[in-house]
Amino acid sequence: MKTLTLNLPDSLDLDNLEFSKISELHLTKAFGKDAYSKLQQACGDDPNKLNLERTSIVQILDQYGQLVKLHQRVPSSSDWVGADFYPRLDGLRKVHNLNWAKLQAKFIETFANKVEWKEEIKILKASVKPTQTSKIDKTFNEIVEKIIDWRPDRKRIIEEGYKIELRNYLEKYFNLEEEVGESNPDLLINKKYPIEVKKDPTQSEYDRLLGQMLRHNKLFGSAIAVVTGISSEDRFKKFEKLFTEIHSKLGMTAELISK
Numbered sequence: 001m002k003t004l005t006l007n008l009p010d011s012l013d014l015d016n017l018e019f020s021k022i023s024e025l026h027l028t029k030a031f032g033k034d035a036y037s038k039l040q041q042a043c044g045d046d047p048n049k050l051n052l053e054r055t056s057i058v059q060i061l062d063q064y065g066q067l068v069k070l071h072q073r074v075p076s077s078s079d080w081v082g083a084d085f086y087p088r089l090d091g092l093r094k095v096h097n098l099n100w101a102k103l104q105a106k107f108i109e110t111f112a113n114k115v116e117w118k119e120e121i122k123i124l125k126a127s128v129k130p131t132q133t134s135k136i137d138k139t140f141n142e143i144v145e146k147i148i149d150w151r152p153d154r155k156r157i158i159e160e161g162y163k164i165e166l167r168n169y170l171e172k173y174f175n176l177e178e179e180v181g182e183s184n185p186d187l188l189i190n191k192k193y194p195i196e197v198k199k200d201p202t203q204s205e206y207d208r209l210l211g212q213m214l215r216h217n218k219l220f221g222s223a224i225a226v227v228t229g230i231s232s233e234d235r236f237k238k239f240e241k242l243f244t245e246i247h248s249k250l251g252m253t254a255e256l257i258s259k
Helices: 015-020 025-033 035-042 058-071 077-082 089-096 099-111 113-126 133-150 159-168 203-220 232-251
Strands: 176-178 187-189 193-199 222-228 255-257
Touching: 015 159, 025 159, 058 077, 058 089, 058 113, 077 089, 077 187, 077 222, 077 232, 089 099, 089 133, 089 203, 089 232, 089 255, 099 113, 099 176, 099 255, 133 159, 159 176, 159 193, 193 203, 203 232, 203 255, 232 255
Parallel strands: 193 222, 222 255
Antiparallel strands: 176 187, 187 193
C-alpha cells in the first residue's frame, strides 16, 4: 500500500501551497473533504473556510449568562463583542431573530428554574422596569427588523442604488423623507428615526459614518446604519466593535446592519 507524505510548512497560505507544487488531488487523497482547510489546521493556522454550524439558543444564552456572572450586571453588546462570542451581533439578528435587547428577557424565560443561574436571574430581574419598552423603542425595533428582512434585488454599482431600493421597500411600512433636518440623514422615518446607507466603506468613510451616527443620535435619540456591498469583512468587524463600544458607553440607541 502506497503512503502519501506531505512536507508541511509551519504556516500556510495559497502562495506557498502553489510554490510547494502540492496538487489538489494530493490534498484530497491525504485529507479528504475540505482538504485545504484541514491542511491549514495541520499547519497550526486558522482555516479560511467559515464554520457554518449554527450556534444553539442554549449556547447563546449560556454565553450571555457568563457575561452577567463576570460583570455582575446586565451585559452590554460591547461586552459580547469584547468576549469574542459567537454568533456575532449581526448573526443573532439574521439567524436567530434576536436583537440584543431581547436576550435579557429570553435568558430569564429560559433559565428561570435553573438553580445554577439563580444569582444571574436575580441580577437581570432587578434591572427590569415596567416602562422599559416605550412606544419609541417598539417603533425603532420594528424598523430594524424590517431592514433585517430586506434583501437587495441585486448587487449595485453605486451607493445610491441601494438607497433608492431601501427607500422603496421601507415606504410600504413607514412615512419616509430623504436628506432632511439638521443632520441631513440619507433617510428619515416618521420624522424621528434617521438611517445612513453606505456601500463598501473605506476606513475614512467608516470614520465619517461613526460621526454621522453620533450626530443623528444627539438630535433624534437613535440612529441606524446600513452597510452594503462589503468587500472587507475584517474592516467591517473592527468598525462593528468600535461602533458598539462607543454607543454603549454613551448610552445611545443605535443599530449597525450589514447587507
